[in-house]
Amino acid sequence: MGSIEDVQTILKQESAKKALVFTDKGVAGAGLLDKLLAVLEHCSVDYQVFDELKPEPAYGDVEAVVEQMNRENGDIIIAIGGGSVMDAAKLCSLLKGSDYTVKDLLDNPLLASKQLKTVMIPTTCGTGSEATCNAIVAIPEEQSKKGIVNAEMIPDYVILDAQMIAGLPASIVAATGVDALAHVVECYTSKKATPLSDTYAAAGAKLIFRNIEQAYKNPSDMEAKNNLLLGAFYGGVAITGSGTTAVHALSYPLGGKYHIPHGVSNAILFAHVMAFNKDACAERLAQLCDAVYPEQSAGSGEEKADYMIERIAAIVKNTDIPTNLEAFGVKMEDLDFLVDAGSRQQRLLVNNMKELSLEDIRSIYLNVLKED
Structure with missing residues (x-):
C-alpha cells in the first residue's frame, strides 16, 4: 500500500x-x-x-x-x-x-x-x-x-x-480476476510454454486460485486483493513468455461484436475450453494442481486435471459471473458468425495444445449458448 x-x-x-x-x-x-x-x-x-x-x-x-x-x-x-x-x-x-x-x-x-x-x-x-x-x-x-x-x-x-483496487466493485474484481486466472492457466498449458513462463504462471495461479473468492466476498480483505494484483502481474509476465490459447481466441468475437466485457467472456468460455483441451494437457493441469493445491497430490493425474477444471467452473459460479451468453443477447443464429470469427484468431489458436476444427469451435460456442 x-x-x-x-x-x-x-x-x-x-x-x-x-x-x-x-x-x-x-x-x-x-x-x-x-x-x-x-x-x-x-x-x-x-x-x-x-x-x-x-x-x-x-x-x-x-x-x-x-x-x-x-x-x-x-x-x-x-x-x-x-x-x-x-x-x-x-x-x-x-x-x-x-x-x-x-x-x-x-x-x-x-x-x-x-x-x-x-x-x-x-x-x-x-x-x-x-x-x-x-x-x-x-x-x-x-x-x-x-x-x-x-x-x-x-x-x-x-x-x-x-x-x-481497494474500492474496486466486486463485479470487476470477479471479471478481471478470472481474466488473470485464464492467463496463468492458458500460459501453463500453451504449446509455447517455457520454464520461465511456467515459473510465473504457477506462482500467479497459486495466488489467484487461493484468493479470488475471498477478495470477491470480502472487499475489506486487502491481503487477498494484493495477492490478486501480484498474481495478475505474474500472469502478464507469463503471457509475454508463452501466450494465451483458445479461451482468449474464442472470447474476442464476443467482445468485438456484443461488447461483452473481456473478463466475462473469458470466464464464460474458460471451463468449457479447458474440458475440451483436457486430453491434450491433462499432465500439465495435474502439475499445476500440485503447485496450487498440494493437498490434492494423492490423486491420479486425471483426477487432478479434473479438479482444476472443476475449480475454474466453481470460481466463475461463486463470483456470480454469468455462465452462458443468454444475458448478452447472443442468439443461436449468431453461431456461424462466432465460429468463423473465432477460427480467425490464429495468433492464439496456434498456441493451443489441441487443434480446434470448425466443428470443435462450434461445439464450444454451443455449450455457452445453451441454458444451464
Whole structure:
C-alpha cells in the first residue's frame, strides 16, 4: 500500500519535466487519479491528462487519443487504469510523433519503436497489461478484436499499489480476476510454454486460485486483493513468455461484436475450453494442481486435471459471473458468425495444445449458448 509514491523516484531518475497521463472517467471519478496527480504536483512535474478513452476501444478510438497526444509535449507516459487504458498508453508510446497509425500496426506491428518510456499503474486485478508487449483493440468492421504484439511495448516501470483496487466493485474484481486466472492457466498449458513462463504462471495461479473468492466476498480483505494484483502481474509476465490459447481466441468475437466485457467472456468460455483441451494437457493441469493445491497430490493425474477444471467452473459460479451468453443477447443464429470469427484468431489458436476444427469451435460456442 502506498507504493504510488515511488512515482517520485521514477520521475527523478528519468529527469521528467512533463508527464502524459492516460486514464479514464471511471478511474478519475473514483479519486484514484488524484493520488497520482498529487505526486506529480509534489514533484513540480507538469502533466496533461487524457481521459476520454472508451472501455475496450476500437483502433479508431486509440488513434483519436494519439492525435490528442501529438498536440502535447511530454517526456514520459504514465497510465493509471485497467487494461484498455494501459494498452492505449503502450500504443501511444510507439506512436508519439509517428507518421503511421494504429491500423498500420494491426497490419505490421513491428513498424514501431518506443518513443517515450512508460509507467503502468493498474487499477484492476486482472489484465496483466502492465507486464505484456501486447495491446488489444477492437476492429469494428470485423466485429472482433486483435492483438498488436511488439516487444517495444513492454513497460519500463510498473507500480503495484493495492490501494488502487481497494474500492474496486466486486463485479470487476470477479471479471478481471478470472481474466488473470485464464492467463496463468492458458500460459501453463500453451504449446509455447517455457520454464520461465511456467515459473510465473504457477506462482500467479497459486495466488489467484487461493484468493479470488475471498477478495470477491470480502472487499475489506486487502491481503487477498494484493495477492490478486501480484498474481495478475505474474500472469502478464507469463503471457509475454508463452501466450494465451483458445479461451482468449474464442472470447474476442464476443467482445468485438456484443461488447461483452473481456473478463466475462473469458470466464464464460474458460471451463468449457479447458474440458475440451483436457486430453491434450491433462499432465500439465495435474502439475499445476500440485503447485496450487498440494493437498490434492494423492490423486491420479486425471483426477487432478479434473479438479482444476472443476475449480475454474466453481470460481466463475461463486463470483456470480454469468455462465452462458443468454444475458448478452447472443442468439443461436449468431453461431456461424462466432465460429468463423473465432477460427480467425490464429495468433492464439496456434498456441493451443489441441487443434480446434470448425466443428470443435462450434461445439464450444454451443455449450455457452445453451441454458444451464
